[in-house]
Amino acid sequence: MLLYIYLIAITAEAMSGALAAGRRNMDMFGVAFIAFITALGGGTVRDMLLGNYPVTWTQHPEYIYLTISAGLLTVLIARFMHRLHSLFLILDAMGLIAFTVIGCNVALRLDYPTPVVIMAGITTGIFGGILRDLLCNRTPMVLRKELYASVSLAVAILYLVLRHWGINHDVNLLASFSFGLAVRLAAIRWSLALPVFSYAPGRWND
Numbered sequence: 001m002l003l004y005i006y007l008i009a010i011t012a013e014a015m016s017g018a019l020a021a022g023r024r025n026m027d028m029f030g031v032a033f034i035a036f037i038t039a040l041g042g043g044t045v046r047d048m049l050l051g052n053y054p055v056t057w058t059q060h061p062e063y064i065y066l067t068i069s070a071g072l073l074t075v076l077i078a079r080f081m082h083r084l085h086s087l088f089l090i091l092d093a094m095g096l097i098a099f100t101v102i103g104c105n106v107a108l109r110l111d112y113p114t115p116v117v118i119m120a121g122i123t124t125g126i127f128g129g130i131l132r133d134l135l136c137n138r139t140p141m142v143l144r145k146e147l148y149a150s151v152s153l154a155v156a157i158l159y160l161v162l163r164h165w166g167i168n169h170d171v172n173l174l175a176s177f178s179f180g181l182a183v184r185l186a187a188i189r190w191s192l193a194l195p196v197f198s199y200a201p202g203r204w205n206d
Helices: 002-023 028-050 061-109 114-135 149-164 169-190 201-205
Strands: none
Touching (some): 002 028, 028 061
């Protein structure tokens, strides 16, 4: 199940990357590259940080074909994308959770301590979007809008706690997905966000 959700997630992320590239008027190479980075960047950064070589997508070239094809397809259907906005939000939330759980499992397989496992999950979940926004010259959206990175953190902790308690893996996945999806969609629906730190040097001198 996790593999199928992962494939759906990297497709959706690639399409979101292509749309971001389109907003910056990039050429077809730019669209394809941003789509690829958005979809697979999080896992790439995770593998490099954990020393998990070879990097996952290098052993699965079909991921390259899928993400680049999804990005280029987005160019053709961009005029209809606004109608799929709600679906994209759901797929993105599912992708965030899937990436987080996969990242945790990679770190667990390498016998890293719990804090590293959690950070591996978060990195996998959010870093593709961070790279997309940096390459498109934007402040990363995952760090400044509705709950997103914090949802990844919560899912990673829940997944590890249930795993520690010996909960069946399928039940654990269902619980983690249900919780993460509910929190993420609630954050979108009611614009839930963490407190914002706003620093203006002159203000503190008054």
